[in-house]
Amino acid sequence: MAVExxxxxxxxxxPSRPEFxxxxxxxxxGVASRMQFTxxxxxxxxxxxxxxxxxxxxxxxxxxxxNAQITxxxxxxxxxxxIEVEDKVGRMPEVTAAxxxxxxxxxxxxxALLMELLVDEFTVEPTAEGGTRVRMVKYxx
Amino acid sequence: xxxxxxxxxxxxxxxxxxxxxxIDVYTAPNLKQQIIxxxxxxxxxxxxxxxxxxxxxSTALGVLIGGLKRLRERDGSLDLICPNPRIKRVFEITGLxxxxxxxxxxxxxxxxxxxxxxx
Numbered sequence: 001m002a003v004e005x006x007x008x009x010x011x012x013x014x015p016s017r018p019e020f021x022x023x024x025x026x027x028x029x030g031v032a033s034r035m036q037f038t039x040x041x042x043x044x045x046x047x048x049x050x051x052x053x054x055x056x057x058x059x060x061x062x063x064x065x066x067n068a069q070i071t072x073x074x075x076x077x078x079x080x081x082x083i084e085v086e087d088k089v090g091r092m093p094e095v096t097a098a099x100x101x102x103x104x105x106x107x108x109x110x111x112a113l114l115m116e117l118l119v120d121e122f123t124v125e126p127t128a129e130g131g132t133r134v135r136m137v138k139y140x141x
Numbered sequence: 142x143x144x145x146x147x148x149x150x151x152x153x154x155x156x157x158x159x160x161x162x163x164i165d166v167y168t169a170p171n172l173k174q175q176i177i178x179x180x181x182x183x184x185x186x187x188x189x190x191x192x193x194x195x196x197x198x199s200t201a202l203g204v205l206i207g208g209l210k211r212l213r214e215r216d217g218s219l220d221l222i223c224p225n226p227r228i229k230r231v232f233e234i235t236g237l238x239x240x241x242x243x244x245x246x247x248x249x250x251x252x253x254x255x256x257x258x259x260x
Contacts, residue, residue, distance in 0.1 A: 018167035025196075043227055050198050054166045107203035110235060114199055117234050 007075035007082070014053070016060030016068050016089060021053045024072050028083065031074050035081060036140040044118040045081065045138055051111040051118075052085035052134040058108070059132075060089040079140040088131040092124050144168035146175060154217075155186040155254060157247070161193035164201035172201070176208040176219075185217030186254050190247065191228055202237060209241065218242070218257050222250050 012027050014020040028049040032042045049072065056070045068088045075082040093108065105113065116122050121137035145161040156179050164172060179187055187208065191197070209219040220242040223229050232238040244250035 018165075021166055022163065040227070040230075046196075047198060047231070050165060050196075054198060054200060057166055105202075105206070105235070107199045110199035110202050113235055114231070 005077075007077050010074045010076065012072045013069045014072070016057050016066045016070055016087065018057055018061075021050055021057060024053045024070070024085075025050045028072065028074065031076060032081060032138075035076065036079060037081075037138070041138065041140065045083070048115050048118040048136055048138075049083060049085065051115050052083075052136065055092055055108065055111050055134075056085065056087035056089060056132065059092070060087065063089050065089045081138045081140070083136045083138075085134045085136075086127060086131060088127070088129050090130065090132070091126050092132040092134070144171060146171060148175060148179070151186075151188070151251065151254070152258075154184055155188070155258060156184045157188040157190060159190045159193070163196040164194060164204075165196065165198045166200045169200040169204045173204045173207065176204070176211070180211055180215070185212060185215055186258055187212060187217070187219045188222065188247075188250050188254055189219065190222040192222055192224055194225070194228055197228060197231060202231070202235065205241070206237070218254065220244065220250055220254060222247055 010031050012024060014024050025046050029042065029046045032045040037045065053070055053072070060066050060068055071086045073084045115136065119136040119138045123135045125133050127133050143162045144164055147159040148156055150156050158175060176187060205219065212219045223243050224245045229238070229243065232241065232243065242253065244253065
């Protein structure tokens with residue numbers, strides 16, 4: 001079978017409100033389930049996407065910008081899933097999760113730590129619009 | 142998505158919170174409020190049953206850590222019943238399995254809690 005080189009793209013946009021994070025998780029569960037991921041890997045992706053959305057929702061609530069949209073864009077190749085979670089609600093603060101003792105971690109640090117541990121590649125960058133883009137890559141097989 | 146919460150008293154100073162569903166940024170505030178309500182009513186030992194929890198995230202972990210700290214400050218405890226390996230894994234990869242006392246069955250957890258109460 002020829003290896004696909006053009007990714008299939010699934011994009012979703014949700015309001016920056018807590019009740020919509022589960023919608024993004026469910027959608028990514030559906031996407032990941034179609035690929036060659038193990039059951040545990042699918043769960044890892046669900047949690048990582050949930051964490052990326054949760055940090056955006058947290059910043060949106062602090063900035064009183066819960067009407068701003070969060071975009072979840074996934075690029076699907078045969079054995080590679082790339083997920084970008086982009087918001088317009090400010091920059092994600094830098095976290096130093098790995099060095100901290102577990103009991104001293106707050107929710108933000110725990111979220112970043114989980115994302116780092118659950119996917120193969122994890123980067124955070126500010127966007128030109130003053131928001132944050134979280135990029136995560138997970139390889140299947 | 143929903144989180145069902147059922148709280149029952151074990152004795153004057155101990156309660157069990159039985160959870161079912163998903164604990165995330167939407168539902169975790171309800172759990173936090175319940176822990177605070179129990180603390181304010183004089184409960185010092187809380188057992189949280191995660192057997193029927195099918196998803197939890199950093200918000201849930203934050204609430205549990207906060208509850209544990211508050212209870213330990215008052216010589217209390219917050220222990221977990223967590224037989225589900227997938228949920229337990231979230232505690233393991235974050236190192237929080239070393240902070241919480243985690244049990245597989247309610248019976249085992251209650252035995253340990255009674256021992257702590259007797260201290």
